[in-house]
Structures are given as structure tokens and as C-alpha cells.
Amino acid sequence: MTYSARTLSWSAGLTALLVAVVVASAALGPVRVDPTTVALSILNAIVVPSSVTSGSATVPVFGVGVPTPSFQYTSIFAFDVPNTHQIIVADIRLPRIALAATVGFALAAAGTVMQGFFRNPLADPSIIGVSTGAAAGAVAAIAFPMLVPFGSLHLSAFAGALLTAFLVYSIATEGGRTPVATLLLAGVAMQALLGAVISYMLVHSGDSLRQAVVWMMGHLSNSTWGDVAFALPVTLVGVLVLGSYTRDLNVLLLGEEDAHHLGTEVERTKFLLLAVASIVTAAGVAVAGVIGFVGLVVPHIMRLIIGPDHRILLPTSALAGASFLVVTDTIARAGPAEVPVGIITAFVGAPFFLFLLVRREVNSV
């Protein structure tokens, strides 16, 4: 079977799995809703913009007030569903599930790229300090809101993540070349440094300590459609860009010199992969905090199942990551007391990873 047929069939299967997982997850919780109702509620929640009017709100552009377009949305479907159930599913559970799927998608895709890029089985999306940078930005915004110019937790975390990635890349680059080993070491050092900064801020965070710690553990509670609107577009565009570089990723597995001889512009490709993977990771981490193991374990499992070809591995890992995080977040919120999802992913992911290690299934990228 050609790789494109394999990609299509695997992606279709994993998309179906994701849909099933989403429906199951939306059915679970303190109020049990039967899956049919869930499915109909979800369909009811699908809206399309029906008309655009020149809205009353204006934004200043070069000093001139320009009216923003305002969209009217219409539901496509109008199935008969009890109103309480419709609200529980579409307004309470669905945003959280959608965010879990988005963040899982982003982290698994970025993890796949980083592992291939670094040719290192220990690589995860945060290897060059993106998550630590996001945490530093977020903790700063939580503990010292007056010091952070954006005021927004998301933007502060996002900016911290990208700033860190950029710093690490700049430090590791010399004379137009960025050796992967230097990049790894610079990432480790930067994480240690930022770890100290975060600890310092936590010590002086006073009443906001709990909020900061929960953020850092990774959380999806109180998710809104606004969070999804922040993370989803960045993730989709980023993963699409990464998807166009999957052949280069394959060639890079042969080593940088071979990749050069096979026509890959090595340094430019490395920069682009690193930048886009970092942006995708940052988008996920900024809204959901530091959620570990998704970006490490999911690509490994998918690689075991379908092999090292990034043309198939990237889309399937991303889809599997989405399902994985939806499932773990369902466990996190469906228990008697809600726990941060990062705890669950580590609790599920780490033993499974150790099991694979013991079986010697995972020993290379």
C-alpha cells in the first residue's frame, strides 16, 4: 500500500476514534447524558456565519474608526434535545473537550517533529524550553499582574514561550549553523535558569501561589470557546506548515550531511521546523499549562505502530494526541474530585512508556 493510501486510511480511522472519544467524553460527568443526545447536541452546536453586518463597534486604524464586521451565526441543525442537556454538552463540556483535542493535537504534532528533528527519543515539544518559558510568562502574569504589560495570561505565556525558544536558538547558532547538540544543551541550561526564576516568583507570589501551581500542572478546567479560538487557528496553520515538511524530516533522519546532499536546505529547514513547532507548542501550553508526556509518548507509540515515515506519522500522531488528551482529561474531571490533567497524562503516560522501554520497543527515534 502506498504511503498516501496508508496516510488516508489511518487518518480516517483516527478521526473516527476522535469523534467517538469526544462523544463519549461529553456524555460523561456528574450528569449522565446518553450518547445519542450528546451527538445531536454537538450537531446543534455547529454554526455557520449566516450574514455579515457592519457592526456598531469600531477599531481605530491610523486614527480613523473602522467598523468591525459582525457575524450572525445560524445553526445548521435543530434536533430536538432537552435544553439542560444541550447547555451541559455544548456550553460546558464541549469547549473543554475541544480545547483538550486541540492541545493534544498540537503537542503530539510538535513532539513528533522535535523527536525527528533531534533524532533523540527523549525529545519532546518543550526540549528547547518552550514550556518553561510559557510557565515563566504565566507565573509572572499570575503573581505580578502589574508587571506584565499584556495583562492577558495567554499572551504572557505565549510570549514567554516564544522568547525562550528564540533565545535558545540564538545562543546555539554560530556562523549560520545551529548544531543540534548545542541546541539541546542550550535548551537544558535555559530550562534550569527559568526554573530558578519561576521558583523565585512562586516564593514571592503570596495569595496567587495556588493558582500558579495549578497552571503549571496543566489544567483544562474553566475552558471557554475563547481559549479554543486562541489555540485552534495557530495549531491548524502550524501543523499544516509542518505537514509540508514531512519529506524533509524523513531526509533529516539520515543525518544533516545526507540531507544536504538530497537537496534539503538544512539550516533553513531546521529553523523553520523549530520555529513552527515552538509556536504550535506555545499555543497549546499558553491555554492549558504544562501538560507533559503527550508530546513524548504519543509519537513513540505511533512510531511503533506505523513506522518512522513522517508523512504518515505526523498526521496520525496529531490525531492520536487529540484523542489521548480528551480521554485523560475526561478521567481528570470525571472522578470524585477534579485533578489537573497534567497529573493524569504523566500518571498514564509514564508507566506505559516504561513498559515500552522494558520491552525494548522504544530505543530509537
Added chain:
Amino acid sequence: MNPFERDDGESDANGGDGVEPAAITVEDCSLSFGELSVLEDVSVRVEPGEFVGFVGPNGAGKTTLLRAISGALEPDSGTVSIDGVDIHDVSSKRSSQLVSVVPQDTTLSFSFPVRDVVEMGRHPHRSRFSSPTREDHEAVERALERTRTTDLAERPIDAVSGGQRQRVVLARAVAQETPAMLLDEPTASLDINHQLETLELVRELVDEGRTVVAAIHDLDLAARYCDRLVLLADGTVHESGPPSSVLTTETLGEAFDANAVVTPNPVTNSETVTTLPDDGVRRHSSSRTTASPTDRESGSLPLPDRVHVEGTGSAAAGAIARLEASEAAIDVTLGPVSSGDVAAETAQSIGIDAIEVEPFARLSAANRERAERRIHAADVTVLADFVVGAGNQTLLDALEDSALVVVETKPVAERNFAGTAARERYVACRERAVTSSVEGILEAVVEATADESRSRSPPIDSADD
């Protein structure tokens, strides 16, 4: 033709994969890693359709030069151009359409199917968003077929043997359809069977119309398959030309610091290099005229300046080869010897002055005189499986005053065609000679020289009867 105007796959008229071989020009390339200078002003020109081998000792800069040609390393000064395109001046996409590389070690610990690995060779010909075209598929299948890896196409690359893997990497380079191809030690990790198979394939690719440069450490294989050799030593081109002119005792001695003899291989009809262990015998100064008495008095060995070898077959051939290859810088002469004898052939190929005579003919007076002159001019005469015949038994008389070494690998009876008297004459010679094996010839010659000088300086009665 302007190389930038050439569209890939358009010159398909001449069959095959439509690749026209390109010239490779390296001009005054110097390259250093930090303080360490690896290449110094290297200039090499490879003509289109040539198979050139880079040979030389470890650390001579073979791999570095290949990497400079491929564009992987940018030289500090100088230029590399392939098909007139400065390889360091173009994108890697463009350069990888001009030159493909078969590296010494490819990291292939991933379970890609063989076909996918070969398909990676099409990477430079494809745009980012296109799916593979029919042309790509055909190139891949052709490359698989060409390298006899079609049967392996579905196997994971990490589940094939080393020899097969080498062919797969070669297939990848073939699928790349470049006018020039570089191979770094393509036979290094292969057994002899696969070494030949690989080089036969490379030779075929060259003959079909490709320019190939390979770093090859096996000199025999390099001589056998390459049109031309470039001998690198200490980062410079030491010698360059056809194998027979590059592989000589002198050049190998200088470049490899080794005692080597180059002889024609009767089977492959190419040069065979035989390396001999360092005999430790060395003149104190490089010129052979300065083996001065002071050297001898200071306790160093008295080395013979000239050695004449008489004899036949592999014993004589081995003796002259070893004496010539030694760093003792001895003038070696040979003869009379039948032309066509392996000793005569060896003498010819390593440039030893030999008196050749027609087989089975009587030794002419002129040739006998020439042989006698050489015996008298020599410090030591070596009889190596000397065949005593009616024609040459008189030569034994000329040996009376000479220091003698006898090498025997066959009993006298098998070599005597001149009756009992001649045999006794030979045995008498043998009794006063230093006997030796072929391997120990140098020591024996030195010993004979020493005996001779000892017996000459104090005028004592000769113990010889």
C-alpha cells in the same frame, strides 16, 4: 550549454536515465579544521565520464576533498565546480541535482522500506507540495533494478545485510539522476564478493555516462576499476594519472611511508600492490652514494650498494621485489633471465635492469659478458632457484670472487640440466654462500656483505675450499 537552462529529464534522448556526465573541477582548494590544515592548494580535474579514484593513506584528506566537492564543506579558498556550476554558490537543491553522494556511513537505523529510501533520492527533483510523478516512480524502479535491489524493495532497510544496504544507498544516488556521483569508501565494510559487485556496478554506471569520483583505500581495487587515480598525501595531490603511473614503489613509499611493490596482476591485468613489512634497514642518509665508511665504522650495518640476482621463477621475482622495495636503497640487477619468466615480468614492472634472453636459447657471448660485468659490479650476487643449464653454467665461474647468497625453493636436481660437473660447481658455490629464504633475502644480503668486508680487511687465509 548553460547548466541553469537544462531541464531535468529533458535530455532523455540518449536512453538510460538521460544523464549527461559532467566535468568536476577543483581549483586551488585549501581547507582547514581550526588550526589543522587538511587540504592545501588541491587542484583536480575530472573529465566527463571518467571514474577517478582518490587513494592515499589515512588522514590524507580523501574524505575531506570529497566533502568539499559535494558542497558539504566550504573550502577556505579555491573553488569547486561541477558542470561549470560553482557548487558552493548554489542552493542545496540545485547542487543535489548535479551531484549525488554515497557516504561511508549512512544512519539507516530506521525501518523505512527500501523503496522509500531510494525514493528519497528524488527529493531534489520534487517540489514541496507535489506528490511523486510518474517520472519519479520510474526513476526509483530503474534505480532498484539497476542495483539489483528490486527484490528488497518492500523490506525494511534495517533488516537487510551490509552489502545489500550499500546497494540500496547506491540505488538512492542512482535515482537522484545526477551527472556526477561521489562515493566515499564504497567497499570499506563489504566482503570481497560484495566489493567486486559494488565496483562492477559503479563501473557500469560510469560507462553509461556518469562522472564518478570514489575514495578507495584498497589500491588493487582502485587500480582495477578506476580510469585514473589521484594519490593524496598530507592534504596535497602527490601524483595523478593512470593507475600504472600512480602506483609505483617510489610514490607509494613516499605517500604511505611503506615498502610496497607494484606488479601486474596476470588475472585482472591491472596493478597489484604488495606491501612488505618494514625491514628496519635504512641508510643514514637518503642518497645511495653516501653509504660512507664512517657509517660502517660507527657500527651501523654495511649495506650493499649493488646486488645482482640470477635465477628464475617466484624465488627470483620475490628476491628482486623485496630488495627493490627495501628502504636500504639498493641497486638491483637481474639476469640473464628468460623473457616471459615471472622474474623478468616483475623486473619490468618495478623497473629493474634485467638481461632478458630468449627462452631455451644458448647464452650469447655478449649477454654473458653483460651478466659478468654486473656480477663484478655488485657487492653481492644472489642465486635464486638458479637453473643450471648448458648455456649458463659458465656464469658460475664468474662468481668466484663474489659474496654469495643462495635462495632455494626447489631441489637442485629439478633445476640441473647440465650434468654432474655443473651440479658440483653449483653445490660448491652454495657451500660458501649465505643461504636464505625469499622473505629473509635482505638480511642475508647484508650478512653476505658483512662477511665479505670482514674477510677482506684483515688479510687472513680464506677458509673456503
